[in-house]
Amino acid sequence: MPLEDAIRDHQTITSEGQPTETLVVGVKKKEVPNIITGNGITTELWRPDWDVGPDQIRHMIHVILRGKSISAWHMHDFQVDTFFVINGSIKLVLFDDRADSATRGQTNVFHLSRMRPTLITIPPGIWHGLQNLDHTESSFINYFNNPYIHAEPDEWRLPFDTDKIPYQFQ
Template identity: 45%
Template structure:
């Protein structure tokens, strides 16, 4: 049984999918299925990795031309901010803020052309699982960066 829908009653930036994840507890622990090849939003697989972010730390801004990004939080709470920089998008220049955390797990998928960044919220280190449609190649990275406090994106981190 794969992921099939967006979180209800929310209209995100065009192309962004936010899917609730199923958390299955039992007497030995818990299982959280993040993605399967038969999920309706499965973009293919290029690379999976985990990042940690210390409380209050901001990691922003990043944008890709080819890569589809997907993020799920494993431990902690993360504020993910998305900015639509695609001039041909119906949601051009829109900013969305999405909270991801272990207590209400979800997978956020966003297309190329979206500036994104995140900040750990709370008092503990946050661990996020990143599932990218293409692998990072150091010699030819599909990545643009801006400083977190740039005036080019209408968002101020707190």
Template identity: 30%
Template sequence: MDFGDKDFLKIKGVKGNYIQGVYIKQLTKIPDERGVIYHMLRADDPIFENFGEIYFSLVYPGVIKGWHLHKKMILNYAVIQGMIKLVLYDDREDSPTRGNLMEIFMGEENYLLVKIPPMIWNGFKGIGTKTAIVANCASIPHDPEEIIRLDPFTDKIPYDWSLKHG
């Protein structure tokens, strides 16, 4: 099942306010005695748009990778090992969801696909005790000219990366 609009509230591990254009899909894992198959994204999936490249990012527990924004690239994230807290912030001037933040806890314990449209600030933090492996099926090949980066602790994005209790 794919989730956009207010349906995202039905997905476990998702907090905050909906951001227009973000889609979340609960993914399947198929275990057997040989191992596990992790489904991620197919060309005939309704949320698939284009293939540019697939890459993997490792993030150690407690490490923050962010903030970054892609001007053209659509990101399709899934985490096959470990856990991350993915945070999205909508700062698009013409967006009806401008100012909204989303937190998505995803990985081995909550296997999801998150589609992030261009112009959405995003970053993630390794959580738990294992190194996380984040897969991205990007819509275009990496181009350093189309990415903008900010320090994870900038005051331009109203977010605190520290552990929240309760």
């Protein structure tokens, strides 16, 4: 018998290891296998026959986050982001504030690392933030459907500790 006030965990994965959470509408997630080779590990980052990422990659960046740093919150009107962690452990948090979305108000939290390679595609209008969970640098590749426009960035920002989004980074 558990102690008084103990709360049973709710199910987070199926018996096959698949997450039970409902993704925010338009978000796509694909776990990709590591390919163990004779001299290391190879991981495919994207293929056009996968149902994740833009149909055409128009811009790609590599980002390094300092230990325990937070990059939040930001949102795009037109840009589709696709994330792939290549080093370290990163928490990616999504918040759907789109007026016409069936998942408006919903939050998704992903723990991403090289140990379980995963692509996450975020459609326009979804607020997102990243937190490096490690004390050392972590990094990711981010690719987009549109090139960055330096003179008129498609970037909207809120501080990481805003009360406008129902999630607080720890």
